[in-house]
Each structure stands twice: as structure tokens, then as C-alpha cells.
Amino acid sequence: MVDLTRRVESGMPTYPGDPAVSVEPHATHERDGYRVSEIRLGTHTGTHVDAPAHVDPAGATLDAFDLEDLRFVACVVDCRGTGTGAAIGPDALPERSALDELDALVFDTGWADKWGTDRMLEHPFLAIETARLCAERNVAVATDALSPDPSDHETDLPAHRALCGAGLPIVENVCTLDALPGDVFELLVCPLRVDADAAPARVVARV
Template sequence: MTLVDLTRPIESGMPTYPGDPPVSVESHATFDRDGYRVARLELGSHTGTHVDAPAHTEPDGATLDSYSVDELRMTAQVVDCRGVGAGGKITPAHLPEIESDVECLVFRTGWEDEWGTDRMTEHPSLSAELAQFCADRGYAVATDALSPDPTGGSEIPVHNAVLGAGNLIVENLCGLAMLPVGESFTLFVLPLRVDSDGAPARVVAEF
């Protein structure tokens, strides 16, 4: 059994989605002054590696706290779409043969390497057709990019389709090169237990 952590560390000044709150991790109490340590965290609900709940974009969508632990453990499969390129569209033609028990598609765009660069927002995105394909089959969607939709766009068809179907979206994964190709694995997506539209999560693959 191999465990792979796909989670970005949370740290002060880390990259965020344009317009989201900045991230700060600061000392609140210290050993020298207080005899113990406590940190003060300031961050948005969509900081770093995180999960989008339907409530993020759907007026009547479920919040994260309504998902059981069992629903946060998914059989997943990688979709290698690194050849799509900046601003390109990932379509159903990019999908491999998907195993019958898969519950989450993990899109490897290659944009984890652009984290913190000027190109970070230029990532590929899923086509509306592929988004509906995922929604119709009950697939959660995970990506190594900022979003499965174009960043900064006025329309979010992927979020609307996937979250609208009650499925989850996981964003800003890293370490996808360590995942198996062509076979499924178990994905543990464990966000903070908060009644919210989303939350940072520890995401771990087991195979």
C-alpha cells in the first residue's frame, strides 16, 4: 500500500484565486511569552487544496457538513490532459477508458507546475460537454489547477453542472505524477468539518 499526499501546505502569502482573501499564518501565543504555542489563521474557505460544496455556486446547494465521511472517500482515476495547453478545453475525447467503480475523475493538466507564477490563471478547463458528462454519471471532479472552469470567467458551467448535480469539486492538487495511470485508486478528501460552501482539505491517494 502506498499513500501519497496531494495537498499544498497552507502558509502566509500563498497564492489564492483572484479576489479571494489573502492567507496569513501568524503567531498568537509563544513559549517565551505564554508557555505554549497558538497560531492565528486567516484564510478563505477556498484556500490552497480545497473542496467546493454545491453551496459554493448553487443557491439551494448542500454545504460541506452534509457529506458523510464515507462520501469523502472515493474511487478515483487520473485523466492525463497535459497536452491541452494554456486556455485550452478538455473534452470527452481526452478521457481514457474509465473503470466501472470510479466516482471521481482527477484531471492532470500539468498546471500544478505553474503554482504561484504569472501563468497560474491560464490553465486549461473542462468543456461544458465534459462537465455535463461528469454530472450525468455522478463523478466528482478534481484538478491540479485553480479551477475546472476558466479562472476569471463570467460563466462557470463546470461548477454549475457538477455541483448542481450534488457532486464535489476538488481544486489545487499537487503531486499527481506519483499517481497510477490507467487504473483506479482510493482518494481521501478530508476538509475541515464546517457548515460552509467549501474548506481547505487534506487530500490523500491510496493505491
């Protein structure tokens, strides 16, 4: 089991404009005889899953997904050669015959290493043709970047709209992709069970 999940902690990086994250003591062993923590965060904190409701007012919220909807046959797409802030074209995808055997693609842009740095927003993103092809093939998307759309300038979120419009979840901010194999593996995505547009998730690869 390979954990692909960012640790949730106070002051961690967030998408620009999203709520800050804090994990603070509410009760302590010394004062109360037990420990309870208060967590404040946005639904798009750290490693998380976007539901269609994120961009579509009529889209499903996260609690509409069954467990089997968040269990995928997946493989990694190595996009580490893509330039800063550049689009990942459909030629990066596996051949269509291979794509038909998959439920999800995990895009390794190399930007997991930029987490928390000034370059975090400059990640590669999915070209609209790439996102549409995934949507047409009913293949969900995970990325080690902040978003499958650009984060460093204004955008109408076309990749989000293509994927969420097809009823697919989007997993963002995965990490430790260098521990994954070069062939297929089982991807398990376990978000909080909440009627919301997104939620933090524990994301695990079974290899």
C-alpha cells in the same frame, strides 16, 4: 499514502479576489509558555473542496457530506497536452464502461507546476460537455488547477454548475500527481467539518 495537498502558509497564492492567507503567532513559548497560531484564510484556500452551495443558493454545504461521500475510486486523466487556456473535451475521459467503475476523476493539466507564477490563471479547463458527462455519470472531479472553469476571464462557471448541480463536490489545487499510478486508486478527501461553501482539505491517495 500519497499526499496531494498544498501547504497552507502566509502569503500563499489565492484565487483572484479571495482573502489573503496568514498564519501568525498568537501565543509563543517564550512569552506565554505555550504556542497558539492565528490562521486567517478563505474557504477556497489551497487544496480545498467546493460544495454545491458554492454556486447554488439551495445547494448542500460541506458539512452535509458524510465521510463515505468523500471517499472515491479514482483515476488520473492526463490532460498535460491540452493547450494554454484550452478546453478539455469529453474525448479525454475514459471509455464509458470504465467510467461506470469510478467515483472521481483527477485531471492532471500540468498546471501544478505553474502554482504561484504569472501563468497560474491560464490553465486548461473542462468543456461544458465534459463536466456534464461527469455529472451524468455521478463522477466527482478533482483538478491540479485553480478551477475546472476558466480563471483568466469572466465566466458563469458552467463546469461548477453542472457538477455542483448534480450534488457533486469539486476538489481544486491538488499536487504531486506524478506520484500516482496509471490505474485506479482510492482517493480520500478530508475537509474541515464546517457549514460552508468550501473548506481546505487534506487530500490523500492510497495506492
